[in-house]
Amino acid sequence: xxxxxxxxxxxxxxxxxxxxxxxxxxxxxxxxxxxxxxxxxxxxxxxxxxxxxxxxxxxxxxxxxxxxxxxxxxxxxxxxxxxxxxxxxxxxxxxxxxxxxxxxxxxxxxxxxxxxxxxxxxxxxxxxxxxxxxxxxxxxxxxxxxxxxxxxxxxx
Amino acid sequence: xxxxxxxxxxxxxxxxxxxxxxxxxxxxxxxxxxxxxxxxxxxxxxxxxxxxxxxxxxxxxxxxxxxxxxxxxxxxxxxxxxxxxxxxxxxxxxxxxxxxxxxxxxxxxxxxxxxxxxxxxxxxxxxxxxxxxxxxxxxxxxxxxxxxxx
Numbered sequence: 001x002x003x004x005x006x007x008x009x010x011x012x013x014x015x016x017x018x019x020x021x022x023x024x025x026x027x028x029x030x031x032x033x034x035x036x037x038x039x040x041x042x043x044x045x046x047x048x049x050x051x052x053x054x055x056x057x058x059x060x061x062x063x064x065x066x067x068x069x070x071x072x073x074x075x076x077x078x079x080x081x082x083x084x085x086x087x088x089x090x091x092x093x094x095x096x097x098x099x100x101x102x103x104x105x106x107x108x109x110x111x112x113x114x115x116x117x118x119x120x121x122x123x124x125x126x127x128x129x130x131x132x133x134x135x136x137x138x139x140x141x142x143x144x145x146x147x148x149x150x151x152x153x154x155x156x
Numbered sequence: 157x158x159x160x161x162x163x164x165x166x167x168x169x170x171x172x173x174x175x176x177x178x179x180x181x182x183x184x185x186x187x188x189x190x191x192x193x194x195x196x197x198x199x200x201x202x203x204x205x206x207x208x209x210x211x212x213x214x215x216x217x218x219x220x221x222x223x224x225x226x227x228x229x230x231x232x233x234x235x236x237x238x239x240x241x242x243x244x245x246x247x248x249x250x251x252x253x254x255x256x257x258x259x260x261x262x263x264x265x266x267x268x269x270x271x272x273x274x275x276x277x278x279x280x281x282x283x284x285x286x287x288x289x290x291x292x293x294x295x296x297x298x299x300x301x302x303x304x305x306x
Contacts, residue, residue: 060290069285070264098296108251108258109265124267125243127282 042100054142055086056114058101063088070123071111077130081139082147116142193226193261193304197254201233204253208272209234215266215284220292226304227297230266230284234275243269261304263297 050056055078061067063075078086091098091110098110105112105119113120115138120126129135136146191214198212211232216225231250238246246269251258258265266284291297 061288067288067290069287069290070266071290072288073285092290092294095296106248108255109263119244121244121247123285124282125247128243 039100039103042096043104046100046104049087049089050114050119051117053087054116054144055083057086057088057111058091058097058113059088059111060090060092062090067092068110070109073123074111074113074126077126077135080130080148081135081144082150083139083144115139191226193257194229197229197231197257197262200253200257201231201250205233205235205237205249207233207235209275211281213281215264218284219264219287220289221263221297221301225301226261227291227300228264229262230268230281232268232270232281234270234272236272238269239271261300263291263300 057063057071057074057078059066059068059071059074061071066072066075075088078084089097089101091101101110101112102108107119107122109122111122113122113126120129120138126135129138136149139146140149194212194214198210201207201210201212209232211230213230213232214226214228215230216228217223219225219228221227233250237249241249247267250267250269251265254262254265266282268282270278
């Protein structure tokens, strides 16, 4: 997140306060809206964020404590596939992130899921992909082997 | 900035049947004039996606919002316009049709977008996951509820 670090540094030099919470999952989103003041900064930061990790989820709450049934469904589906190491960002902590990600993805609702930098969809799409087998394939393309695939192989 | 349809809403209809059970389970063939957002969603999806089958369910009662809210919806759209399109493009068509509602009073929209063939082989409505109360105390949701009431 070099752009965020640069923004943070710029902000600290100017004397503005920066609040950097560490989420339960260890992913940091610098949630002070005061230095990510330009919408363009948010968009650039999001562009970096979705590329940085193979699986990125923008959700309400955290994987340990989702605050929305739809966000929880995404967490549960990923968990079923053995995907535990992913970046999650809690939009409830930052209104600029919340609005920024909707503009970035051109998608009006949360949760939002990205695989290898590409927007996959929300809860409905992930659920349907899980049900029709596409999710296993898409995870494979990211170099992630779904545990459901492993389980299926073992049962044969 | 209010959707124009909301400014044209007439007062509540006086023809509600008191014998109708489970008022929130309204069949999709019976639009409720006191629910302008639901009506607007139905109209726009019908006009823009010419569906063979359309269901619009107000699921606000399943979430942490006041009774009578029109903030959380589930739509099932069956349209030949979805043929050949991946899910994400289908959902984007629905989102586009309901852009106004989504930017004003609708906070959550669950979508099922099927082709007539897919609907024929699996005519079922998905169920929404249980609410975890995230809308409670969420000022964005409060603003949307306010927009819906005005």
